[in-house]
Amino acid sequence: MEKSSTRNKNTDQSERMKLSFFPGCSLKASGHENTMSLLKFCDRVNIDLIELEDWNCCGSSSAHSVDHEVAKNLPMRNISLAPKGIPLMIACPSCMIRMKSMYLKIKKDINLQKEYEDLWGKPFDDELEIIHFFDIFDRINLKDYIADPKGKLKNIKVAPYYGCMLSMPPDLRLEKNYYGVIEKSLKKLGAEIISYGYGTRCCGTYLSAAKPKLAEKVVNEIVSKAMEAGAECLVTACAMCHLNLEIRCTIENPIPVLHFSELLSMALGAQDQKKWFPRHIVDPVPLLKKRGLIT
Amino acid sequence: MINQDDSQQTFADEIKASSGVNFNSCLHCKTCVNGCPFVEGMDYAPNAVIRLIQFGMEEEALNCSTIWVCVGCNTCSSCCPMAIDIPGVMDGLRHKAIKQGIKIAEPDILNFHTEVLNTVKKYGRTHKLEIMMRYKLKTMNLLSDMGMGLKMLKKRKLDLTPSKIQDKKAIGKIFNKK
Numbered sequence: 001m002e003k004s005s006t007r008n009k010n011t012d013q014s015e016r017m018k019l020s021f022f023p024g025c026s027l028k029a030s031g032h033e034n035t036m037s038l039l040k041f042c043d044r045v046n047i048d049l050i051e052l053e054d055w056n057c058c059g060s061s062s063a064h065s066v067d068h069e070v071a072k073n074l075p076m077r078n079i080s081l082a083p084k085g086i087p088l089m090i091a092c093p094s095c096m097i098r099m100k101s102m103y104l105k106i107k108k109d110i111n112l113q114k115e116y117e118d119l120w121g122k123p124f125d126d127e128l129e130i131i132h133f134f135d136i137f138d139r140i141n142l143k144d145y146i147a148d149p150k151g152k153l154k155n156i157k158v159a160p161y162y163g164c165m166l167s168m169p170p171d172l173r174l175e176k177n178y179y180g181v182i183e184k185s186l187k188k189l190g191a192e193i194i195s196y197g198y199g200t201r202c203c204g205t206y207l208s209a210a211k212p213k214l215a216e217k218v219v220n221e222i223v224s225k226a227m228e229a230g231a232e233c234l235v236t237a238c239a240m241c242h243l244n245l246e247i248r249c250t251i252e253n254p255i256p257v258l259h260f261s262e263l264l265s266m267a268l269g270a271q272d273q274k275k276w277f278p279r280h281i282v283d284p285v286p287l288l289k290k291r292g293l294i295t
Numbered sequence: 296m297i298n299q300d301d302s303q304q305t306f307a308d309e310i311k312a313s314s315g316v317n318f319n320s321c322l323h324c325k326t327c328v329n330g331c332p333f334v335e336g337m338d339y340a341p342n343a344v345i346r347l348i349q350f351g352m353e354e355e356a357l358n359c360s361t362i363w364v365c366v367g368c369n370t371c372s373s374c375c376p377m378a379i380d381i382p383g384v385m386d387g388l389r390h391k392a393i394k395q396g397i398k399i400a401e402p403d404i405l406n407f408h409t410e411v412l413n414t415v416k417k418y419g420r421t422h423k424l425e426i427m428m429r430y431k432l433k434t435m436n437l438l439s440d441m442g443m444g445l446k447m448l449k450k451r452k453l454d455l456t457p458s459k460i461q462d463k464k465a466i467g468k469i470f471n472k473k
Contacts (some may be wrong), residue, residue: 025421029454032334054461056419056469061366062411072414073469092420119468170380202332202368210366210404214336226458227471232432241453247443279450 017139019131020088020097021049022078024095025057031239031259033276038091038133038261043141044268052081052088058098061206073119073205075102075149079128080120089136091153091261093238094205101171114219132166133261134181134237142188152267153191156255156291158258159231160186160193163241179185182260190268196229198222203244212248219248227255232287235260246281258286266293304317305351314387318345320377327371327381332348337361338400341371341381357392361385363401416470420462424453 019042027035042049055078063071075098082088090096106112106124113124143149160182179200183193201222206216223245226234234257236242239250245257262276266288273294288294311317321342330341338360339347347356356362367382375381392399401407410430414422427444447453460466 025423025458029458030422030423033450055463056460056465057415057421059415060411060421063415064367064386066393066405066408067412068390070415070470074415077465077469164370167369167373169367169369170372170378170383173378200370202366202370204332205366205368206404206407207336207364207366209427209462210407211336214333214364217330217335221316221371221379247447247452260359281446281450 016046018047018048018050018086020052020086022052022055022058022088022090022095022099024055024059024090024092024245026047026092026094026239030243034091034239034242034259034261035052036272037259037265037270037276040265040270041261041268042273043137044265044270045136045142045145047136047140049089050083050086052078055081058092058095058287060094060098064098065151067221071098072102075099076106077120078114079103079106079125080116080122082125082128084125085130087131087135089131089133091133091241093132094240096130096132097165097169097172100175101169102127103130104171104175117180126238132178134166134178137181137185142185146189149188149267150190152189153186153263154293155190155192156287156293157185157192157194157230157231157232158182158235158263159196159226160199161226161234161236161241161245161257162200163236163238164200165236167200170176178237182237186260186263189264191263194226194229194231196226196231198225203241204248205240205244208244208248215244215248216250219245220251223249223254223257224251227251231255232291233258233284235263249282254282256280256282256287258284306351306356307348310348310356310384310387310391313390314380314383316380316383316387318348318379318384319383321345321379322377324376326374326376330370330374332368332370333364333366336364341365345379345381345384348384348388354397356388357395357397358400360400362388362392363399363404397431403434406430414457416466419462419466420458422454422457424448424455425451425457463470 059071059074106116107126118125166178187193204218208215232256237260242257305340323342325342327342344361362465365385371381410426411421414425
């Protein structure tokens with residue numbers, strides 16, 4: 001019997017989307033639970049991620065603070081490694097800013113293009129599409145992969161936290177605005193969205209190391225405002241923000257902080273949470289059990 | 296006392312050119328001050344730093360802590376009615392402060408950036424554990440935050456070994472081409 005015509009879209013290999021993937025240092029080396037759940041999610045929604053071969057650090061906040069030349073060369077090399085013809089997907093908001101703003105700068109500056117070609121020995125690809133993980137939600141429909149999306153997250157009360165890097169830095173002001181992606185997708189999966197006004201407040205980034213008291217203050221403010229508004233957990237878009245919200249929070253009994261990718265993967269039926277949650281400082285397991293999301 | 300002689304004009308022009316930001320449209324409405332999450336750790340408010348440049352007060356501007364405490368979260372520039380890239384101005388001032396070799400107001404923050412770039416120079420990627428260890432050593436502050444470091448290790452948030460790139464020559468190109 002011919003089965004291919006009735007084959008579920010979910011399992012059809014030919015329809016899988018291919019993306020080149022830039023993990024960045026935070027996801028690769030400290031936010032393992034973020035990476036694991038992200039890979040799981042992409043696999044579930046028929047996306048193949050091909051890790052950018054031999055990628056390097058994007059420069060983060062440090063390169064542009066102290067050395068413009070290095071801040072230019074780091075993202076430049078990554079751009080030169082991107083395969084032609086498929087979009088380059090970046091999940092870390094900070095890497096996204098560094099890579100995309102440098103890409104746009106090179107694109108409109110013929111001298112920079114020449115410099116790029118001299119240094120990396122290949123023509124500049126002015127058709128390369130650099131997208132954020134959030135762009136995926138424009139390209140797939142979650143409902144194609146879940147029979148009963150509405151019931152999946154069982155009304156868990158989430159406070160979305162984007163951090164500052166996905167806000168509109170001047171370099172990217174004319175680019176896409178990602179606000180609302182967490183709300184829209186988690187609501188579709190049955191979560192209750194709590195608005196609390198601090199979802200784009202900066203987490204303190206490296207001040208967490210150099211000025212812990214300053215970072216503590218902003219982190220406590222973010223977490224306590226979410227709690228006051230009735231949130232049961234925060235959901236983050238950025239692995240570095242996640243780390244800061246966990247390690248610099250000094251209020252008593254704070255709510256857990258989940259990665260957006262963890263909640264998405266759970267809603268799609270992933271069963272490997274045991275590998276993710278031991279890496280959290282505030283254990284999310286009691287809440288998720290109470291809500292019936294895990295057993 | 297405000298003197299508008301030629302040399303002072305040059306400082307403002309220089310920062311305008313190096314940062315690519317026209318800060319002279321600043322209204323000094325202080326929206327940036329009210330929005331900034333870190334203003335209490337700064338000696339001058341963000342708009343005051345712009346004022347220092349406009350007044351030609353080079354030494355004060357380059358010596359202030361604000362240019363280091365600003366992390367570039369862009370809360371200020373997003374709500375600035377004149378859409379001034381204020382973190383861009385801070386960047387320009389930071390670079391000039393480093394170039395002139397003047398006393399840095401927040402050496403710990405510069406040390407942190409340097410340690411981040413040191414691991415990138417070595418591995419092509421950052422290595423958090425090494426950054427923290429070397430940073431603590433440099434700032435002679437080994438025991439502070441020890442509990443946090445151990446907690447992070449226990450939760451496996453700090454990889455013991457660095458993730459490295461293969462193409463070592465590329466690192467040379469990135470750092471040496473000057």
